Every structure is written in C-alpha cells, then in structure tokens.
Amino acid sequence: MENLKKTLIKAARKAHQVFDELKDRPSSDPIKIESYTGYASQDRMFLKGRVLEDDNIMVTKSYEELKRIFYSFKRFETDEIPGVKVLLYLDDHEFQVYTDEEGFYTLDIATPDSINVKPGEWIRGYAELPDIVGDDGPVRGTIKLRVPDSEASYGVISDIDDTILQTHVTSLFQLKMMFVTLFKEASQRLAMEGMVELYQEMSTTPVGGKNPFFYVSNSPWNIYPMLVEFLKLNELPSGPVLLRDFGFGMLHQNEGYRGHKIETISHIFRAYPDMQFILFGDSGSKDADVYLNLALEFPDQIKTIYIRHLKDTKNARRVANLINQKGEVDAIIIDSTREIAADAREKGYVSEKFVLTEVEADE
Template sequence: MTTWKDFLVSASTDAEAQFDRLKNRLFSRLDAKKPYKIVYYRGFGSPTAVWITGRVLRERDLSTPSDNDTFWQNLLATYQRFESDEVPGVTVRVDAFGKSNTAVTDKEGYFEMTINPPDNLPPGRAWFPVRYSLDAIVQPTGEPVIKDGYLMISPLYSQFGIISDIDDTVLVTGATSLLQTARLTFLGNAYTRLPFAGVAAFYRALQSGPVTTLFNPIYFVSSSPWNLYDLLIDFFRIQGIPKGPILLRDLSFSPAILSSQSHHTHKLAMIRKVLDVNPQLPFVLIGDSGQQDPEIYTQVVRENPGRIRAIYIRDVSEDRRDEDVRELIRTAEAFDVPMLLVPDTVEAAEHAASLGLIDPDTIPEIRADRRADKE
C-alpha cells in the first residue's frame, strides 16, 4: 500500500528529474559562456588500489571567503553552492602515476573510478599528484578544462587510521536542532563556523602518533552534501585541522536519500570503503552522540573484530540519550574495544595517550588549543 511519504518521495523525485531536463535545455542556450569546472574530491587508497571521485559542473568559482563577509555575501555563496549546473555524459581523464584512466559522468555530473598504483611507490610519502581533464571539451575561451589535485595513500609505516564524523564532532553545527543547523549552514562561511575546542591539536597528535614522526591517515565522513565540500576544505585549512579525504554524499530527492536510514547507510558504506582499502590498518573512530554515530560504530566493531583500537563519542545530546549510548558502550567493550562518551577533547586525548595512540607531550598543546578555541 502506498503511503503519503512514498507518494511525496515519488513526486519530488519526478519533479527533480523534470526540473533537470528543463534546466539542461535552457542551460545550453543561456549559459554557453559559463566555464566548465572539475571539482575533485581527494582520492584515497592503499599501495594496491586508490578510489577517485569528483564532479563536473558549469559554474564560476566562488569568491574567497573572509571573516568580513556580510550576511548577504554568505547567503549568495550558499545559493551558488546548491544551484549547481551538473554536466552529464562527459569523459573525464585522470592522470596519475604516469598512467591515464577515464570515466564518464553520470546524470548528476559525478564520476568515480579505481586505479592501481605502481609497485615502486616512495615508502615515506602519503600525498601524490593527480591531474583531471575533460576529453573533447574546451572552455568557452578555447582553453583545455584541467584541474590539478592530490590523492592520499596510507604509508606502510602508518600505525593506525582515524575515521571522524564532522557535524558536531569537528564542526559546531547543532545537528540535533534543524533550525540551528540551517542557520549555520546557509548564513555562515569557513571563517564564521566554529570548531569544537581542542579538535585541531588532538587530530594533529593522532596523525603524528606516539612518536610524532609518523603519518596516520585521517578520513572525514559526513552525511552533509557534496555541495559543502569547498566550505569544509577552507574551514579545515583555516583551523589547522589535518588534511584528509572528506566523504560526503549527493543531495537529491531520491527515495534512498530521503529515507530515515539514509544517514546510517551512507556513513556505514563510506567507513566500510575506508576499511576495505586499508586492510593492514586498525582504526580509531570519533563521533558524537547527537545522531547515530554510536550505533554505526558499534556495528563496525561487530563486523571488524580486532580492527578498532578505540571509539570516542562527544556528548552533545540530552541526558535521556546517554543510557542508549552506555548500552552501546557495553556492547563495544564485549569486543574489547573501549568506547568513551566524553564531555570534551582533552578527556579523549588523555585516554588516547594512555593507549599509546598519541605522544603524552602533546596533551598541554591540546589543553591550550581548547582554551584558545573557547575564547
């Protein structure tokens, strides 16, 4: 039996498809001078396989954000992010490690591929250059469509990896309040958004490891749309948060995206992908209590016995949620995985130091970073 929700999802999906068809017809006539843009999302993998993804759009670059941007400038930038003119059916060429690979964009302009690095990768290197270009398409000015970027491969000497949520774990979003989330998303920029106190120093310590000379890869997973990718890149850079792949999701009105399980399904799929391309690494998982991170991470523990070193859950929810989280903590502990519900970053860092995950000498810096972020 069809429910009102099923009807709404079906209607909105049809409306989106019709709107895209109409937009594409108008777009070919009115926007012929709009430049092509390859948006690459940081690829990642292991010495045997690398996953690469991105999107092709026709739009002009956003202006560089500043802490002096007005309400209207931020709102305009948000509109430009979400009003994307995707380019379907074009061939994207990816040049990396001296080889070329191609993929064709889907109806939303996305492309993805898996490439195989050579056997002789430099042992102490994590980031490698990659070039993206469009075959048989040039800019309205006649120039080739090219974008240079980097991909990350976990070095063989990495001790562990880190998988972190973003919303209300790294970035203050108020994800438990729809109104606050909307206000921060639509009316802020990379300078006005706030990190949780001490996060940058803690993540730097995790990336460096217990002897501060290692490189432990960090992956950021969120159910936020890819449209916010540039904002997150700028935010991490401004706040000094270590660079790593950022795994978001498509914003559409498909039944899968609008279902109640979409958040859980997407994050779990991305975490599985990270684990699959790093079979040699154990992981530390970091999230918050506001949504489903404890449930998702407990499922990851069940599926991957022996691979999760620790789980840190930032307490951002009301007290009635705490008992649910404590039950999940007991489940994780049954698999010998410590899961902590922590009030702040310092408590998580102190526990990480006790496990040998970070250098204890970094704790004062994390405390200082927490104080500075609160000022």
C-alpha cells in the same frame, strides 16, 4: 509499504527530470571540475569529483549579508553536467570515466601494478574534459590521492559536525545548525574546543611518521570547498573529506546499500586491511550505531571509538545505553576533549607528556 516506496521514488525521479529540463537552458557560466581528495594503497585507488557550471563561489572572503545569502544559495543550487567523459591522468596512466546524472564521477579500481604508490606521499595528476573546451583549451582540474605513511601507528576516521566543527545538530528543530551551515563561511566557523590540538598531536607518530586522517560526514558535497577551507584555516591534519550526495541520485542506490557512513568507512577498512583505526563521533547522530556495527564486521581494525556526549536528549541516552552494552568493543562516551586526551595518553595514542593547553568552555 513497498508499493508506496516505489510510487514515491517514481514521483521523485519525475520531479527531478522536470527540474533538470527547466535548468537545461543556455548558460554563459564556464564549466569546472571540482576534484575531491582521494586515497590509495598498493591494492586500491578511490577518487571522486564533480563536473559543474562554475558559479565562482568564494569561500573565505567576508561579504555583506545579502551577498552571503546569495552565495550560500548558489552553493546548493548546482548546475551539474551529466554524461560527460572525464579523463584522469595519474602517474603516466590514463583512466576514462563518465559523470552520472548528478555530475559526479568516480574511480574505484584495483591499483595497477605499474602505478608508483609511495607510502607517505600523494599520487598527483589532473582530470580533463576532452569534449568541453574552455578559453584555454580542454577544461582541467588537479587531482590527488593520499597514500598513508608506512610508519603510521594507526589511522583516524572522524565525523565532522559537532565532532570537530561546531554545528549545533541538537539545537531546537536543528534551526541553528541550518543557519550556520547555510550562511557562515569557513573563516566564521568554530572548531570544537581542544580538537585541533588533539588531532595535531595524533597526526604524528613517535618516530616522526604521519598517521592518516579521513573525515567522513553526512553533509552534502555542496559544502566540500567550505569544509576543506575550514580544515586548512584551523591547521587540522589534511586528508580525504568524504561526504554524500543529497540529490535524487540517492534514490538509485543498490538494494543492499547500508548508508553513506557505513559504506564509506567499510571501503576505507578494505583499502587498508592491515591498519587499525580510532573513530570519533558524537551523540547527536547515529555515529555510535554505525561504528559499533563496523566493529562487528571489522573487529581487528578498530582500536577505540570515542563518542562525544553533546546534550541530554533521548538519542543521547539511547547512545549511552548502546555503548554500555558494547561487549568487548573499546567504545567510550565522553563529555570533553580533555577526557579523550587523558584516555589517549593512557593507551599510548599520544605522547605521555601531551596536555591540552586550550581550556574548554564547559570546564
């Protein structure tokens, strides 16, 4: 089995190399830096971005169907720029990183003592490609890192698909999920009923502070602009959106790599060791498995796990059984946002006067 795995990885790498060679032809498209919102604490700074050819993909305007299909294809058919130097300027500091074979760059360091980390504010700056010159000089892009409020009561870590964004993960052969993901714009996507109102309530503390939100999904980075636009259009709390690479770079993960969600959330927990979190997911994936495993590793940092029951599938029944055997972990499987709101009121996560005004379709 191990030899077969190595053979498949070798073949995939070769195919990726051939594909890149086919793409490596002169292009008139300009280069852009696609910056992803990072996060920071007194101890840690994390920031990610990507250097790509700019295909000028729009995410909010309505198009006729053929144009929408074309732009959807271009969103996934990216022309990344590997091996390029990226300079990151934050608070009068300069950091140097390089893009990997998929065009991604990552800054993951201990926070320098001289960086001004102000709770509740953003660390802002810009990224620059010193070796790539555009019409107006070196290519640049803005960057920002979220610093949680010192008055935060807790943090929220939320899945996206079918947790806050209707995606239809449990549809037959996931055909409906693929259709809405590929061909629907941010303005055409629907939020899970009641979740916008609930998250808005949870984002504010009783003393007027802000609880930080982190959105962790197995969706590809290719749809990052659409997801950020979706959060903005629906007035959901802003926060880092942490996705994963669907390219062949996934084949180069370290031997001990445990999967995108568990690695990403573990990193957040370690960045904020004194903060407790409420986790949201659904029964259409392995959110419950990931969250319960994290509860074993970080028992003091998880307040409650909410898993939305989507459909009576084999996996949903497995998840329900898993949660019933959860032991001392506060994990709950729910059928509606109203159930979450009621439980959150009882536990003091929201105001005792908070009542959802949005009526859910299944009630």
